Amino acid sequence: MLNPITICDKDIFQQVKLSCLIPTMIEGIVGRQVIAQIAAEKGIVADTHELQQAADDLRRVNNLHSAGETWIWLQKYHLSLDEFEELAAATVLSAKLAQHLFAEQLEPYFLEHQLDYTRVVMYEIVLDDEDLAMELFYALQEGEIHFHQATHQYIQDPDLRRQGGYRGLVRRNELKPEISAAVFSAQPPQILKPIVTAQGAHLILVEELIPAELTQELRYEILSALFATWLKQQVEQVEVTPQLEPEPILLQSR
Incomplete structure (x- = not known):
């Protein structure tokens, strides 16, 4: 049996670097902070009901049908309950900010690009x-x-x-x-x-x-695309300096 292996943030950061994932990680981090900052500036917040709904959606998407399954999932991804709630809050803020920025542009955008959404069998x-x-x-x-x-x-x-x-x-x-x-x-x-x-x-x-029809599903798709394009533009304008402070994590190898 192999000896226990201790992994710290430095090891994780090094693995991320060796996996050439730094640009992706930075984009995700900055994107989350941009959303939080602009949502705060516009007075957009997540209320208790919205947070609960987002948490329920996260559990459903990840097939977490019981408290036990949720706890195992949290352990697998090294997430605390507070961090799970933070994840739910980030989801709500993203959705509400997207609505705030682009809801009124949905129908004009659809009409302008209607042919692109026509489908063929x-x-x-x-x-x-x-x-x-x-x-x-x-x-x-x-x-x-x-x-x-x-x-x-x-x-x-x-x-x-x-x-x-x-x-x-x-x-x-x-x-x-x-x-x-x-x-x-x-x-x-x-x-x-x-x-x-x-x-x-x-x-x-x-x-x-x-023929194309502006269904609820297509509304979500267009809104997500417009928001993703906007967010990418915001992220590209931010100067970033990544910093990590090592914190040991003990993993028992099998």
């Missing part, structure tokens, strides 16, 4: 041979073969083949520009003439175009 076969792709396209057009049959015959990836080439709900910015232009100009259901990219010849079935 599509199926795809990618072939190395452009001539074969054209031949298969005409065969599909003439009804000599069904798209589903073609996917089972020409898709090599087992999982994608089992799904019949289904790409899921895809947004415009998730596709290559040349593919996006053709897909979002289609009249569903429509099989597109093969599109050649560096990846190969794409044979695409456009099943449905789904």
Whole structure:
């Protein structure tokens, strides 16, 4: 059995450095402090109900369904109850500050970028041979073969083949520009003439175009993106000098 190993803050900091995580850590630390400072300046605080809700959300996200599971989780991450509450408070402040800064910009932003949030239900076969792709396209057009049959015959990836080439709900910015232009100009259901990219010849079935709708989920996504961009800009303006004071932690090796 190995002897007990003592780890202090200096050791942890050194591991962070060797893992090339310093920039990420600094960005997170400064971001948290920026949020706290600006929230205070704007009089934004977390009330008791909001803190309780945030704590409940944290437990749910981490599958902590009992006090015992929560305690084990806290020990695993070396967090005290006060630090857990601090984490919940930081979550609340971030959400409230984001609302304060960008809530009124949500609908104008959505209207301006509405096309970016339009989605397509599509199926795809990618072939190395452009001539074969054209031949298969005409065969599909003439009804000599069904798209589903073609996917089972020409898709090599087992999982994608089992799904019949289904790409899921895809947004415009998730596709290559040349593919996006053709897909979002289609009249569903429509099989597109093969599109050649560096990846190969794409044979695409456009099943449905789904117009963008400003749902609660999309509101949260846009708000989070706007806030993240803003926070990154704030962090980049801050001059940082990291300091750590060693504090021993005793870990028993197995």
